[in-house]
Amino acid sequence: EDQVTQSPEALRLQEGESSSLNCSYTVSGLRGLFWYRQDPGKGPEFLFTLYSAGEEKEKERLKATLTKKESFLHITAPKPEDSATYLCVLEANDYKLSFGAGTTVTVRA
Amino acid sequence: KAGVTQTPRYLIKTRGQQVTLSCSPISGHRSVSWYQQTPGQGLQFLFEYFSETQRNKGNFPGRFSGRQFSNSRSEMNVSTLELGDSALYLCASSLDGGVGNEQFFGPGTRLTVL
Numbered sequence: 443e444d445q446v447t448q449s450p451e452a453l454r455l456q457e458g459e460s461s462s463l464n465c466s467y468t469v470s471g472l473r474g475l476f477w478y479r480q481d482p483g484k485g486p487e488f489l490f491t492l493y494s495a496g497e498e499k500e501k502e503r504l505k506a507t508l509t510k511k512e513s514f515l516h517i518t519a520p521k522p523e524d525s526a527t528y529l530c531v532l533e534a535n536d537y538k539l540s541f542g543a544g545t546t547v548t549v550r551a
Numbered sequence: 552k553a554g555v556t557q558t559p560r561y562l563i564k565t566r567g568q569q570v571t572l573s574c575s576p577i578s579g580h581r582s583v584s585w586y587q588q589t590p591g592q593g594l595q596f597l598f599e600y601f602s603e604t605q606r607n608k609g610n611f612p613g614r615f616s617g618r619q620f621s622n623s624r625s626e627m628n629v630s631t632l633e634l635g636d637s638a639l640y641l642c643a644s645s646l647d648g649g650v651g652n653e654q655f656f657g658p659g660t661r662l663t664v665l
């Protein structure tokens with residue numbers, strides 16, 4: 443069974459304190475791995491798609507990387523507006539989606 | 552470009568009732584997916600519709616059903632509501648589903664079952 447596990451569940455950072463979120467997964471065949479950001483009371487907002495091990499994508503202070511077993515979302519010099527829940531989603535070869543529980547990031551000024 | 556819209560935004564029902572939620576995808580998007588989000592279970596996939604056909608289905612009971620119209624708008628129906636159905640129901644659209652087609656989520660419908 444495909445599984446996605448995100449850690450930590452919650453992360454409290456000081457503004458400017460860089461950190462990484464982890465998404466470990468098991469899947470029979472990976473079509474793609476997605477990262478989303480979700481603010482309270484809103485739907486998830488797409489951030490990145492990663493297709494294969496070794497791939498990296500960047501957007502502002504966020505950088506996503508992928509290996510054969512896990513993906514990392516690095517937040518460099520975070521600002522309070524980066525506070526959100528970050529979701530990792532896996533798409534398997536059979537098009538089934540598996541969702542991580544999310545990591546809630548709080549950045550204090 | 553208008554985003555994904557969902558109506559209603561908030562809904563209160565009682566046990567045993569039924570409810571219909573509506574989702575209008577981004578213009579040109581043919582794939583619509585529905586999700587249930589609760590604090591305990593996180594985001595769970597309900598089903599995906601593409602060109603008026605259900606293409607993918609999650610592990611939810613038959614009380615949860617949906618359909619898609621020729622203009623790609625989609626509705627989700629939940630019959631015989633239970634307290635545990637209280638959740639945020641999210642709709643997402645993409646060009647044609649599948650990997651690489653980023654999904655755009657609507658704001659969700661907050662359903663409370665009393």
